[in-house]
Amino acid sequence: MRGRLYKLGHRCLFLASSAKNVNYEQASFCQWNRLHAFVLRANACGCSTSSVARFSWEGTSSFAILVSKLEATLKDDSVDEAWEAFSNYRSLHGFPQKHLLSRMIVLMSYSSKPYWLRKAYNLVLVILEENPCLLHHDPLTKLAFTLVRNQMPVPAATVMRIMLENGIYPSVKDVWNTLFFHLVKTEVGSYLASDVLVEMCEFALYHNVNERRCHKQKKLIRPNSTMFNLVLNSCVQHGSVLKAQQLIELMSQMEVVADANSIIIIARFYEMIGQRDELVKLKNHVDGVSSLTLSCHYQQFYDCLLSLHFKYNDLDAAAELMFELYRRLELLQSCNGGSTKGSQLQKQSLVQIGSSNLRMGFQILVEPEHLGNNFIVEAECYSGLILSSNGKLVPSKKALAKLIDGYLRERKLGKISDFLVRTEKELDSQEINLSFEVMDACIQLGLLETAHDILDDLELAEVSVRPSIYGSLLRAYCKRDMLEEAKVLLKQMRKVDFFIKLSDTKVNMQEAIAESLHLLGDDPDYVRCLVGKSELAELLDRENRAANSASRLIYELNSSILFFCKVKMMEDAMRTYKRMEQNYVYPTAQTFIHIINGFSSLKMYREITIVWGDIKRKLEDGVLIPERDLFECLLWNFLRGGYLERVMETIGYMIKHKMFIDKWKYKKEFLKLHKDLYKNLKASHARTEAQSKRLEHVRAFRRWAGIKSNL
Numbered sequence: 201m202r203g204r205l206y207k208l209g210h211r212c213l214f215l216a217s218s219a220k221n222v223n224y225e226q227a228s229f230c231q232w233n234r235l236h237a238f239v240l241r242a243n244a245c246g247c248s249t250s251s252v253a254r255f256s257w258e259g260t261s262s263f264a265i266l267v268s269k270l271e272a273t274l275k276d277d278s279v280d281e282a283w284e285a286f287s288n289y290r291s292l293h294g295f296p297q298k299h300l301l302s303r304m305i306v307l308m309s310y311s312s313k314p315y316w317l318r319k320a321y322n323l324v325l326v327i328l329e330e331n332p333c334l335l336h337h338d339p340l341t342k343l344a345f346t347l348v349r350n351q352m353p354v355p356a357a358t359v360m361r362i363m364l365e366n367g368i369y370p371s372v373k374d375v376w377n378t379l380f381f382h383l384v385k386t387e388v389g390s391y392l393a394s395d396v397l398v399e400m401c402e403f404a405l406y407h408n409v410n411e412r413r414c415h416k417q418k419k420l421i422r423p424n425s426t427m428f429n430l431v432l433n434s435c436v437q438h439g440s441v442l443k444a445q446q447l448i449e450l451m452s453q454m455e456v457v458a459d460a461n462s463i464i465i466i467a468r469f470y471e472m473i474g475q476r477d478e479l480v481k482l483k484n485h486v487d488g489v490s491s492l493t494l495s496c497h498y499q500q501f502y503d504c505l506l507s508l509h510f511k512y513n514d515l516d517a518a519a520e521l522m523f524e525l526y527r528r529l530e531l532l533q534s535c536n537g538g539s540t541k542g543s544q545l546q547k548q549s550l551v552q553i554g555s556s557n558l559r560m561g562f563q564i565l566v567e568p569e570h571l572g573n574n575f576i577v578e579a580e581c582y583s584g585l586i587l588s589s590n591g592k593l594v595p596s597k598k599a600l601a602k603l604i605d606g607y608l609r610e611r612k613l614g615k616i617s618d619f620l621v622r623t624e625k626e627l628d629s630q631e632i633n634l635s636f637e638v639m640d641a642c643i644q645l646g647l648l649e650t651a652h653d654i655l656d657d658l659e660l661a662e663v664s665v666r667p668s669i670y671g672s673l674l675r676a677y678c679k680r681d682m683l684e685e686a687k688v689l690l691k692q693m694r695k696v697d698f699f700i701k702l703s704d705t706k707v708n709m710q711e712a713i714a715e716s717l718h719l720l721g722d723d724p725d726y727v728r729c730l731v732g733k734s735e736l737a738e739l740l741d742r743e744n745r746a747a748n749s750a751s752r753l754i755y756e757l758n759s760s761i762l763f764f765c766k767v768k769m770m771e772d773a774m775r776t777y778k779r780m781e782q783n784y785v786y787p788t789a790q791t792f793i794h795i796i797n798g799f800s801s802l803k804m805y806r807e808i809t810i811v812w813g814d815i816k817r818k819l820e821d822g823v824l825i826p827e828r829d830l831f832e833c834l835l836w837n838f839l840r841g842g843y844l845e846r847v848m849e850t851i852g853y854m855i856k857h858k859m860f861i862d863k864w865k866y867k868k869e870f871l872k873l874h875k876d877l878y879k880n881l882k883a884s885h886a887r888t889e890a891q892s893k894r895l896e897h898v899r900a901f902r903r904w905a906g907i908k909s910n911l
Contacts, residue, residue: 263293270296274303279311283319295327298334305339309346317347321355328362337368341375348382353389356382358864360396364403369420376400377426384434388860391828393431394443395865397423401450425456425572432465433577436472442793442829444469448553452562457548460571464500468582471504473790474755475762476512479505481551485568487524492591494571495528499593503586506599510585513752515606519619522595522603525586526627554766597637601739604638613650617657624663636666641737643672652685659692670696753785761791765798770807773798787818789827796833805841808834812846819853828859835861839869842877844897851904867905874898 266289273282286304289296296304308320320343327334340363347356360379363369370376380397383389404422428451435444448466451458458466463482470478483505486498502525509518547567554561585599607615620635635658642651651673658665670693677686733741757780764773773795780787792815799807812834818824831854838846854861877898901907 266292267296267300270300270304274300274307277307277310279307279316282307295331295334298336301327301334302336302339306342309339309343312350314350314352317343317350317352318355321347321359324359324362328366332366335362335366335368337363337370340368341370344379345382348379348389351386353383353386353392357389357392357396361399361864364396364400364421367417369417371420373420373422373424376421377424377430380427380430384430387438390431390434390438391440391443391860392862394435394440394447395862397427397431398443398446398450400427401454405453423450423454423456425459425462428456429459429461429465429572429577432462432469436465436468439472439827440829441469441473441790442833445473448564449562452553452564455565457565457567457570459567460494460497460569461577463566463568464498464577467501467504471508474508474511474758476505476508476514476759478553479508481553482566485549485551485566489568491569494569495593496588496591497571498568499586499588500577500582502593503583506585506595507583508755510602510606511752511755513606515603515610515612515615518599518603518606519615522599523619523622525593525595526623528593597736598739600634600638601641601736601743604641605740605743608647608650613653614657617654617661620654621658621661621663624658625661635663636669637734637736639665639669640672641734641740643669643676644733644737645741646676648673648676648680648682648685652689655692659696665696753783754780754788754791757785758788758791758794762794765794765801768798768802770795770798770802770804786823789825789830792824792830793833796837800837800840803841805837805843808837808841809843809846812838812850826853826857826859828854831857831859835866836869839866840873842874844894844901848897848900848904863905867907870901870905870907 266285270282270285270289273285276282282304286296295301305320305323308316308323311317324335324340324343340359344356344359344363347353347359356379380393383393383396400421400423404418428447432444432447435441435447448469451462463486467479467482470476479501482501486501489495489498502521506518506521509515509521548565549567550563551566552561552563583598585596585602587594587596603619604616607613616638620638623634635654639651639654642648642654651669655665655669655673670689674686674689674693677683677689757776760776761773764770764776777787777791777795780791792811795811796808799805799811815824815830815834819826831850835847835850835854838844838850851861
């Protein structure tokens, strides 16, 4: 009996030692077997046969049973039973082998219930902390897809970041495109997508410099134009100006080519921040597009540029752009609907963004003739200044009303006449009847002298005027008893062979009106003039009532502040800011963002705290609209400067206004810059009250960001 038991002990020892040669993922199993083998040998002489045999059976068979059950439940796609089997296995042996762990994550990912998705996400976080080598790109990709499709952007973005930081890249590059496509569908997802794309660019640039990854792996994380277009478009839609600016600069660094979609999105961004000069640079390349389809696609581009001309009150530039579009319309018509046979498509070209003289600009590759199929910008015109009809771009009535109203306010009536004369003389299209529409609108609004002056200028330039305009103006003069003006008009009418039957000496106004009605007859233009206000007249009246000189001035002042901040002339920037207040022009969030970035470039974080005081006062007075971009800019700079009290104060404002905060990003930045800040200092050892408060603010931030601390 004792001999048989001795042999059994040796067999167990052999099994335990052989387990060392098996390449299991978990060392705990091997150690567990060795432990029980040791017990068998130690008790070979003193233990009963039954107790030792039972102990050995548990050690060698429970592992196999648990693995078998886990595999069976995973094969049956029973998530509840699989989780129970997984939990039982983990409680005894830790994590299972990599392929079983991956199947468990995939099974939970395929569940439509948020409960299991959250469990899968939490499991990934635990694995990341304990043994990141067990993570694989396939289950992580599937989990990220399911999370983002179920409107869970924060966990989805976190999984994407885990893949990036641990080098677990999807095997197919298009996976990133699809993830970003779903992520940007929500506002929070848009904020996260921009941060993730920035981090992806940093990883790609870092690996390019250090050559740590093979060429194939680097290609898997190198962003393409589709990713940039998706995220840039969402940034513009949600007003994330800072991130949009950063992404445009990264496009240049990554040498990503900006296609037709990119150019339109960039145009909308520059229109938001009032950077007209950058759009003018892009215009030189967009104007070369000869395709009728692509020409229509650039409706938003010209709309943004024309909008900025009006915002800067540059009426001459607006008039020139409108005339170019009218002329472009004729050119397309003369080319049989815009056929591009024989024309050569534009190649890629470099566009300078920012000032090359100041060495602070950058160049971006553009290809205006290329329109990617993966993502198409919605063809909607936000300002409504440019219309698209049958593939042709023309300025709208609203644009014409803005131009006429602007010139009238500046008392530049001659500019209106010059624009109309040039249009009538150089363009032969029957679709363009600007002089008639403008004079008709002026007559309807009672601007009779303006209409008559334009009429005189047109006659002087030998531009033919429709008879209905003479009749409408004469009728308006008679209604207002402006007899002298009516007589002058009648003389002009005779010179152009209108109303020649009337006496040259005596003029009966009633007879003149009757004669005009008789001669005009059923002229549709004249009948239309009598019905009511035209569309142009309505828009012109609206522009006259809505004009605000302060809103135009803010763009000029913000542009000046931005220039001074870029060249690090902060004293001039602050003087311009004070001039805004003296002129009763309220600064916008963009104004403060320029100033904060200017001080940040000089690492003058203390000055930013002073600006923060001014911002708070304006927020309390209600003259400044709280914007997430502004608070994020403040939070980022306060964190970099180590002003943790201001950090928590800014976080409080963001929480108050229900603004999303990307904790992952700020947690990472804190650990990068202030990981050991007050790490070994206890509150009882603080020397001063100020030091004690700083310690409390550090603790508060660590709690908020979820950073484990020994404080």
